Amino acid sequence: DVKVTQSSRYLVKRTGEKVFLECVQDMDHENMFWYRQDPGLGLRLIYFSYDVKMKEKGDIPEGYSVSREKKERFSLILESASTNQTSMYLCASSFWAVKNYEQYFGPGTRLTVT
Amino acid sequence: RKEVEQDPGPFNVPEGATVAFNCTYSNSASQSFFWYRQDCRKEPKLLMSVYSSGNEDGRFTAQLNRASQYISLLIRDSKLSDSATYLCVVPLGGGTASKLTFGTGTRLQVTL
Numbered sequence: 280d281v282k283v284t285q286s287s288r289y290l291v292k293r294t295g296e297k298v299f300l301e302c303v304q305d306m307d308h309e310n311m312f313w314y315r316q317d318p319g320l321g322l323r324l325i326y327f328s329y330d331v332k333m334k335e336k337g338d339i340p341e342g343y344s345v346s347r348e349k350k351e352r353f354s355l356i357l358e359s360a361s362t363n364q365t366s367m368y369l370c371a372s373s374f375w376a377v378k379n380y381e382q383y384f385g386p387g388t389r390l391t392v393t
Numbered sequence: 394r395k396e397v398e399q400d401p402g403p404f405n406v407p408e409g410a411t412v413a414f415n416c417t418y419s420n421s422a423s424q425s426f427f428w429y430r431q432d433c434r435k436e437p438k439l440l441m442s443v444y445s446s447g448n449e450d451g452r453f454t455a456q457l458n459r460a461s462q463y464i465s466l467l468i469r470d471s472k473l474s475d476s477a478t479y480l481c482v483v484p485l486g487g488g489t490a491s492k493l494t495f496g497t498g499t500r501l502q503v504t505l
Contacts, residue, residue: 314495319401321480321497322437337492369436380427380484380493384436 282306283385285370291391298357300388302370309375311353312382313337313345315366322369328353329375360392396420397483399496406471406503413467414499416481426464427482428455431498437480441466471503 286301304311312327314337324337326345334345342364346354353372357364367389371382398417406412418426425444429437441448443464447456454467468475481496 319497322495324492327492380425380442380482381439382437382493384438386436 283370283372283383285368285385285388287388288386289389289391291393292357292360293393294361296357296360296392298360298390298392300355300357300368300370300390302353302355302372302385303351304353304370304372304383305351306372306383307350308372308383309350310373310379310382311347312371312373313343313353313355314369314371315339315364316369316387317366325355357390360390362392364390365392366390396494397481397496399481399499401497401499403500403502406501408471408473408503408505410471410503411467411469412471412501413465414479414501415463415465416496416499417461417463418481418483419462420483421459421462423483425484426455426457427484427493428464428466429480429482429495431478431480433477437495440479468501471501473503473505476501476503 283304313325314322316322328334328347344356367387369387370385373379373382428440430440431437441455443455443457452469456465478498478500480498483494485492
């Protein structure tokens with residue numbers, strides 16, 4: 280089974296803190312994604328990566344950055360957390376070509392910024 | 394018009410009922426469509442794909458209406474375990490590209 284793991288299920292941080300969310304997948308997938316999910320807004324893409332050291336902005340990249348130093352690991356960084364970044368963060372991965380629409384999601388990290 | 398629009402529901406149906414939800418999309422060039430299922434407090438998982446006229450998998454049928462730009466998901470003989478949020482998903486660019494646009498979901502509650 281494909282497994283996508285995220286470093287924390289729940290996280291509480293203070294405004295202005297630097298926050299790291301880690302995601303690891305074990306299926307050698309080329310693509311990795313970070314989404315946030317908010318009620319009424321659905322899943323919105325923050326950043327994605329097609330390869331190691333490669334990143335592209337999604338729909339809402341402001342206030343976030345990412346790092347992909349190894350194929351299996353994709354990190355989301357909140358440089359200076361703000362209360363409007365309180366959300367559920369979901370990481371996903373998929374193959375490059377075959378069935379690349381099938382994204383496998385991690386369990387999510389519920390981040391609260393106070 | 395939003396890229397992908399869904400009725401949020403909830404759809405409350407008794408066990409054994411047939412229920413259907415629609416999803417409209419704005420990009421007429423889209424070729425493929427997907428339904429993901431998300432259980433409460435869980436991650437989304439792929440349920441079905443729709444490429445041309447439709448797709449059937451057991452009690453689930455997904456259909457595509459290109460002229461009106463909507464896809465539908467029909468669930469027959471609903472089970473309690475079908476209770477979940479169903480997300481309509483359309484790839485950006487119209488093909489099977491990796492970037493996906495997710496609808497906000499339709500919540501289904503199946504009751505005894």
